[in-house]
Amino acid sequence: MAHDERRLEVLRAxxxxxxxxxxPVGSKALAERHDLGVSPATIRNxxxxxxxxxxxxxxxxxxxxVPTDKGYRLFVDRLSAxxxxxxxxxxxxxxxxxxxVDLHDVLGRTVRLLAxxxxxxxxxxxxxxxRSAVRHLEVVQVASTRLMLVLITDTGRVEQRVVDxxxxxxxTAVAELRTLLNSAFxxxxxxxxxxxxxDLLETAPAHLRGLVATVSSTLLEILVEPSEDRxxxxxxxxxxxxxxxxxxxxxxxxxxxxxxxxxxxxxxxxVDSGTVLVRIGEENAHExxxxxxxxxxxxxxxxxxxxxxxxxxxxxxxxPTNMAAVRAVARYVGHLLAEx
Amino acid sequence: MAHDERRLEVLRAxxxxxxxxxxPVGSKALAERHDLGVSPATIRNxxxxxxxxxxxxxxxxxxxxVPTDKGYRLFVDRLSAxxxxxxxxxxxxxxxxxxxVDLHDVLGRTVRLLAxxxxxxxxxxxxxxxRSAVRHLEVVQVASTRLMLVLITDTGRVEQRVVDxxxxxxxTAVAELRTLLNSAFxxxxxxxxxxxxxDLLETAPAHLRGLVATVSSTLLEILVEPSEDRxxxxxxxxxxxxxxxxxxxxxxxxxxxxxxxxxxxxxxxxVDSGTVLVRIGEENAHExxxxxxxxxxxxxxxxxxxxxxxxxxxxxxxxPTNMAAVRAVARYVGHLLAEx
DNA sequence: GCTGGCACTCGCAACGGCAGAGTGCCAACC
DNA sequence: GGTTGGCACTCTGCCGTTGCGAGTGCCAGC
Numbered sequence: 001m002a003h004d005e006r007r008l009e010v011l012r013a014x015x016x017x018x019x020x021x022x023x024p025v026g027s028k029a030l031a032e033r034h035d036l037g038v039s040p041a042t043i044r045n046x047x048x049x050x051x052x053x054x055x056x057x058x059x060x061x062x063x064x065x066v067p068t069d070k071g072y073r074l075f076v077d078r079l080s081a082x083x084x085x086x087x088x089x090x091x092x093x094x095x096x097x098x099x100x101v102d103l104h105d106v107l108g109r110t111v112r113l114l115a116x117x118x119x120x121x122x123x124x125x126x127x128x129x130x131r132s133a134v135r136h137l138e139v140v141q142v143a144s145t146r147l148m149l150v151l152i153t154d155t156g157r158v159e160q161r162v163v164d165x166x167x168x169x170x171x172t173a174v175a176e177l178r179t180l181l182n183s184a185f186x187x188x189x190x191x192x193x194x195x196x197x198x199d200l201l202e203t204a205p206a207h208l209r210g211l212v213a214t215v216s217s218t219l220l221e222i223l224v225e226p227s228e229d230r231x232x233x234x235x236x237x238x239x240x241x242x243x244x245x246x247x248x249x250x251x252x253x254x255x256x257x258x259x260x261x262x263x264x265x266x267x268x269x270x271v272d273s274g275t276v277l278v279r280i281g282e283e284n285a286h287e288x289x290x291x292x293x294x295x296x297x298x299x300x301x302x303x304x305x306x307x308x309x310x311x312x313x314x315x316x317x318x319x320p321t322n323m324a325a326v327r328a329v330a331r332y333v334g335h336l337l338a339e340x
Numbered sequence: 341m342a343h344d345e346r347r348l349e350v351l352r353a354x355x356x357x358x359x360x361x362x363x364p365v366g367s368k369a370l371a372e373r374h375d376l377g378v379s380p381a382t383i384r385n386x387x388x389x390x391x392x393x394x395x396x397x398x399x400x401x402x403x404x405x406v407p408t409d410k411g412y413r414l415f416v417d418r419l420s421a422x423x424x425x426x427x428x429x430x431x432x433x434x435x436x437x438x439x440x441v442d443l444h445d446v447l448g449r450t451v452r453l454l455a456x457x458x459x460x461x462x463x464x465x466x467x468x469x470x471r472s473a474v475r476h477l478e479v480v481q482v483a484s485t486r487l488m489l490v491l492i493t494d495t496g497r498v499e500q501r502v503v504d505x506x507x508x509x510x511x512t513a514v515a516e517l518r519t520l521l522n523s524a525f526x527x528x529x530x531x532x533x534x535x536x537x538x539d540l541l542e543t544a545p546a547h548l549r550g551l552v553a554t555v556s557s558t559l560l561e562i563l564v565e566p567s568e569d570r571x572x573x574x575x576x577x578x579x580x581x582x583x584x585x586x587x588x589x590x591x592x593x594x595x596x597x598x599x600x601x602x603x604x605x606x607x608x609x610x611v612d613s614g615t616v617l618v619r620i621g622e623e624n625a626h627e628x629x630x631x632x633x634x635x636x637x638x639x640x641x642x643x644x645x646x647x648x649x650x651x652x653x654x655x656x657x658x659x660p661t662n663m664a665a666v667r668a669v670a671r672y673v674g675h676l677l678a679e680x
Numbered sequence: 681g682c683t684g685g686c687a688c689t690c691g692c693a694a695c696g697g698c699a700g701a702g703t704g705c706c707a708a709c710c
Numbered sequence: 711g712g713t714t715g716g717c718a719c720t721c722t723g724c725c726g727t728t729g730c731g732a733g734t735g736c737c738a739g740c
Contacts, residue, residue: 158498
């Protein structure tokens with residue numbers, strides 16, 4: 001029906017205007033700025049219906065309308081086309097990320113880039129260890145009874161732990177242990193590596209067995225209980241920009257949630273590589289994030305996502321642009337990491 | 341002279357009251373809350389003198405007085421005793437930091453601890469590479485023409501770089517290279533290691549010379565051009581707490597300065613191990629930090645500082661408490677890192 | 681089903697008056 | 711001479727009033 005068509009068109013116009021002006025939008029202004037082909041009075045009728053259906057609301061009687069979470073949801077799902085990035089922006093991404101020297105550098109640049117591109121708070125998760133594979137396990141002797149285990153993953157991430165041994169260890173034993181560990185775990189996914197530790201204990205040559213036993217618990221720790229995944233955050237200054245009213249008057253709970261990381265990490269764990277996931281306001285159950293929206297996507301070559309990245313901002317954000325930026329950046333980061 | 345004595349006492353009282361109430365403090369309230377033994381009228385006279393000397397100022401006629409940067413400086417230098425921490429706080433420090441598994445974990449806990457203890461923004465610098473020594477240099481072959489150099493410092497920090505070689509490298513050459521590098525650089529301070537690279541090129545056995553030449557530029561990079569020192573930041577939510585008026589109405593420039601890191605890193609580079617350094621308002625020339633004070637100290641066993649840590653907050657902060665907390669935390673972190 | 685008109689409702693900014701806090705100055709006191 | 715109480719003055723913050731403008735809902739007419 002033509003009616004519903006137009007009503008959705010009105011909703012889209014409301015979202016667009018509200019996002020760009022930050023003022024509740026009224027029927028008259030709407031008729032002026034968009035040619036919907038009908039008069040303000042008609043728009044008022046449509047708005048009354050949209051309000052009844054829960055897509056928009058008015059802050060107080062006789063103010064304009066503002067989209068609700070449900071309204072944004074409909075907008076994101078059906079009314080918006082992902083806005084392609086300008087070539088200038090694409091080039092900015094490449095220029096910004098090329099020349100990074102290691103993993104930390106890549107991700108650090110990524111978070112700054114995203115924050116700058118979207119003018120929101122940017123969040124980048126380190127490649128999840130459990131989805132990575134072992135590239136190399138290094139054993140370094142730092143004292144006669146102290147070894148350091150260093151895990152290097154195929155995504156370039158490095159984890160380390162110190163182990164104390166009950167007896168002195170000589171250099172050849174260290175070398176043998178290194179060879180043993182690498183032949184056992186080289187190329188193995190971390191998610192599966194844990195199961196192989198017991199096997200290793202049995203198959204190890206007799207003279208190494210004691211050493212392997214000592215090391216194994218730390219080995220398990222480093223392989224299957226990856227230190228909780230890390231998060232890089234940038235662009236928090238963008239929170240101090242817009243009116244704080246976007247977040248119930250204070251950005252504090254949001255900043256706290258970001259610093260605790262755990263909440264955001266949980267949300268990140270659900271990302272899929274390729275499809276951009278949008279969570280709007282109340283949709284993310286954590287009350288600290290109420291009033292905020294997340295736009296996230298997984299990055300990583302192929303189908304498996306190595307980790308997630310995205311932006312956090314007010315529900316009143318420019319979804320099409322942010323979705324495009326997040327997707328483009330994730331794609332480029334994925335390529336970068338696949339190469340190294 | 342008894343006069344000057346009392347005048348300083350008045351200044352101290354003003355600072356204390358203003359810090360705790362955040363209201364400009366008047367002569368009457370001052371006479372009530374502190375027993376200075378004189379009447380408000382006398383205090384008014386003293387305040388007039390203090391104002392003329394530039395230690396306090398009034399936001400507008402007929403408001404109370406507020407300390408100036410110069411007033412805080414005098415307070416910090418001569419009027420305050422560093423407040424010892426409660427045993428509960430000391431225990432909190434230990435409980436919080438013990439059980440950290442690696443360097444990143446130690447510093448992450450430190451920054452959270454400091455933020456919680458002081459209710460300010462906390463800043464922790466990674467151990468400066470140039471002041472660390474090489475514990476181990478690892479060479480890992482990740483492809484036939486691609487090596488990864490991993491530097492492990494005596495402070496537990498890990499840096500890595502990938503090097504492409506023009507020709508295939510076999511495993512024995514890798515092992516020889518590893519031995520060569522470690523005997524050349526093991527235990528050497530990074531600040532001095534750079535100078536030894538040319539020597540290495542000459543003394544290397546002939547069949548390794550090509551490989552060493554290939555690796556040497558990356559080696560130089562990793563040793564003497566340490567990826568800019570890193571900074572951990574926590575407790576930014578504390579900025580959203582107090583009235584933003586403490587920072588000219590907006591915390592944005594401060595957040596930006598913190599994210600850029602470079603400004604803060606420069607200030608950090610001046611820290612000394614042991615003595616707490618306080619920079620008040622205009623004293624730190626960067627305009628982004630105007631209105632903010634920094635309390636910093638170096639950490640690290642012995643006299644050489646491995647890095648700096650501290651807090652950033654409004655000039656109107658509780659200096660004695662923050663100085664005590666920063667010093668205590670730095671001391672404990674120093675011990676922790678010396679052990680591992 | 682759309683449109684123009686109209687009465688109505690609110691929020692908001694501007695204004696003026698008022699109370700309170702704090703000051704500077706002065707004359708008196710010890 | 712330093713200290714004190716008194717006093718007139720100044721300025722801010724708060725409150726109630728008022729007027730305006732934006733926006734709405736409803737209704738009658740096309």
